[in-house]
Amino acid sequence: MYSLQDVIRCDLCETPVPPKHCDICHIHLCEACEGKHLSDKSKDHYIVPFKLRGITPKCTKHSTEVCTQLCTTCNIPVCPLCVASSEHKQHKKEDILTLFETKRKLMQKDLQDIEKSIYPKYQEAATNIPVQRADVNKRSQKLTTALDKQGEALHTEIDTIIKGMKSDIDDMDAQHIAAIDQQEVAINHTIPEITQIILDLKRLLDTSDVCLVSEYTSRTEEFRNLPAQFQVTLPTFTPQEINREQIHQQIGSWSKPAITFLLDEPRILTDIQTEYRSLHSVSCLSDSELWTHGNDKFIRLYNLQGELLRSVQTKSGNWPWDIAVTRSGDLVYADYLDRSINLVSGTQIQTLITLQGWIPLGLCSTSSGDLLVTMTSDDDEQTKVVRYSGSTEKQSIQWDDQGNKLYTSAYEDKYLSENRNFDICVADFNAGAVVVVSAAGKLRFRYTGPPSTPRKSFRPVGITTDSRANILTSDRDNHRIHIIDQDGRFLRFIHNCGLQHPWGICVDSRDNLFVAEWGTCKVKKLQYYK
Numbered sequence: 001m002y003s004l005q006d007v008i009r010c011d012l013c014e015t016p017v018p019p020k021h022c023d024i025c026h027i028h029l030c031e032a033c034e035g036k037h038l039s040d041k042s043k044d045h046y047i048v049p050f051k052l053r054g055i056t057p058k059c060t061k062h063s064t065e066v067c068t069q070l071c072t073t074c075n076i077p078v079c080p081l082c083v084a085s086s087e088h089k090q091h092k093k094e095d096i097l098t099l100f101e102t103k104r105k106l107m108q109k110d111l112q113d114i115e116k117s118i119y120p121k122y123q124e125a126a127t128n129i130p131v132q133r134a135d136v137n138k139r140s141q142k143l144t145t146a147l148d149k150q151g152e153a154l155h156t157e158i159d160t161i162i163k164g165m166k167s168d169i170d171d172m173d174a175q176h177i178a179a180i181d182q183q184e185v186a187i188n189h190t191i192p193e194i195t196q197i198i199l200d201l202k203r204l205l206d207t208s209d210v211c212l213v214s215e216y217t218s219r220t221e222e223f224r225n226l227p228a229q230f231q232v233t234l235p236t237f238t239p240q241e242i243n244r245e246q247i248h249q250q251i252g253s254w255s256k257p258a259i260t261f262l263l264d265e266p267r268i269l270t271d272i273q274t275e276y277r278s279l280h281s282v283s284c285l286s287d288s289e290l291w292t293h294g295n296d297k298f299i300r301l302y303n304l305q306g307e308l309l310r311s312v313q314t315k316s317g318n319w320p321w322d323i324a325v326t327r328s329g330d331l332v333y334a335d336y337l338d339r340s341i342n343l344v345s346g347t348q349i350q351t352l353i354t355l356q357g358w359i360p361l362g363l364c365s366t367s368s369g370d371l372l373v374t375m376t377s378d379d380d381e382q383t384k385v386v387r388y389s390g391s392t393e394k395q396s397i398q399w400d401d402q403g404n405k406l407y408t409s410a411y412e413d414k415y416l417s418e419n420r421n422f423d424i425c426v427a428d429f430n431a432g433a434v435v436v437v438s439a440a441g442k443l444r445f446r447y448t449g450p451p452s453t454p455r456k457s458f459r460p461v462g463i464t465t466d467s468r469a470n471i472l473t474s475d476r477d478n479h480r481i482h483i484i485d486q487d488g489r490f491l492r493f494i495h496n497c498g499l500q501h502p503w504g505i506c507v508d509s510r511d512n513l514f515v516a517e518w519g520t521c522k523v524k525k526l527q528y529y530k
Helices: 031-038 080-084 096-206 210-214 220-224 244-251
Strands: 020-022 027-029 047-049 069-071 076-078 093-095 262-273 279-284 289-294 298-303 308-313 322-325 331-335 340-345 348-354 358-365 371-377 383-389 392-397 414-418 424-428 433-437 443-447 460-465 471-475 480-484 490-494 502-507 513-517 522-529
Touching: 020 031, 027 031, 031 047, 069 096, 093 096, 096 220, 096 244, 262 490, 279 322, 279 513, 279 522, 289 322, 322 358, 331 358, 340 358, 371 414, 414 460, 424 460, 424 471, 433 460, 433 471, 460 513, 471 502, 480 502
Parallel strands: 279 502, 358 414, 460 502
Antiparallel strands: 020 027, 020 047, 069 076, 069 093, 262 522, 279 289, 289 298, 298 308, 322 331, 331 340, 340 348, 358 371, 371 383, 383 392, 414 424, 424 433, 433 443, 460 471, 471 480, 480 490, 502 513, 513 522
16 A cells, blocks of 8 residues: 555645546546646647656657657657658558557566466477377387288298198108118118029039030029019209299388378368258268268268259158268168168168167268177167177177176267277267277276367267377367367367358368268268378
8 A cells, every 4th residue: 555645646636546648748637627637728738648648759750749659651659840841742551559459458468368278288298298298109119010020920921831831852862861771671672692693604614514504594584673663753942033022022011101290270162052951961972072971761862063963861760870981982871760771882771780788870981891889788888899700790898898888878869980000989978088999998098088178078979080099079068179180189270261160071092071060961072181
């Protein structure tokens, strides 16, 4: 509190704490005395708020004058004499007080914006840099490990082949040695007989006994050919020329590395008006054709010019819960009322699966050609993801390692998508979370929204993934799309391009995003990478 003698008072009437000040006369004024002071026409006056006293500088050209305006052309303060001079006559001028107050408000707004919004983003980005650097090292190590493993597998395979060929050589040698041994035995057995015959013949030639000579029988023909004669044709080895290209093909390959940036302001490239009263899903047939469905019994195909190319009525006449396009380009849809999953091929509709005790919700056609289906039980107590190959169930995903439910049981939207790394990503609307499990069904993470709190609670609806393995999900009530990476880290919002209640989403082969707006019934094509 001011002491009594320190209180600033109006110079005309002694009213304490006057709100005004004349910057030319250098006196303090209360509201009541402001008009009285201005009525003195013998001199100029310039009334400013008390807190802004001293704002008007002395003119550097006219020492008796103060500058009440700013020449914005020259960016210098000017007094009334300067304003009237030819030097500034054609220039644009502004009142110093008005300009000062306007700039102060702008600076206050900028300060708040920078402190509350921009600076935290930079801090968060700086915090993420070491994480991104660690991710690069981690993924490089993962690639190196995979290469080492493949190299070991190839070395093992080569060693096995060489070992087998050496074993074949050993077997051939054994056969050859056995034949040689057999021949040796036969020859060694015959040599003593021949030796004895030679001795006998020599004795007979020396004898004159006619009877002995007459009994002689020749055995020469018997021994003329060596016993067990054989010929061995040894194999030859012709080494193949080492083909580096073939070796590379055997080792495998990786996709081309790419560094891309998310746009600060995604661009709307196309705006398609559909015929629905409320639009739910969109699924790319190609980069230029889109299947859509809403709250009627028709599934409609549009091109990017907004032309209706085809309209398919559901088999039962019910409106579908979700649609998906298979790898072969056929359309599948889930009919939640008759618990069926149907395939549209050409002009024919075939019921692939009819569920008992379960209601189908979301659909996703995988890279392997399987079909993933989210479904809830009739009693609304259980929810699971089931993988089908054709109409055969291959996998059921429902519980985590601790036996807890992976997904909420409420009868709500549960759209899903398969990521490039084969993770299964489910937008669990009632849980307010994106639940991501591995291809084996093991929980990897739950994403429940970014660190900053949105205007309303996070309720994901549509979900899709792009070529970078990023996950995109529509936050319908907050009119935005969340982008997170394959490990659940928040990257960015798509929210500053006029989206209204985004529902179903999908991406084409070029990572353009298609968004189905529930209320406007428009499909918007967005570019969010550069």
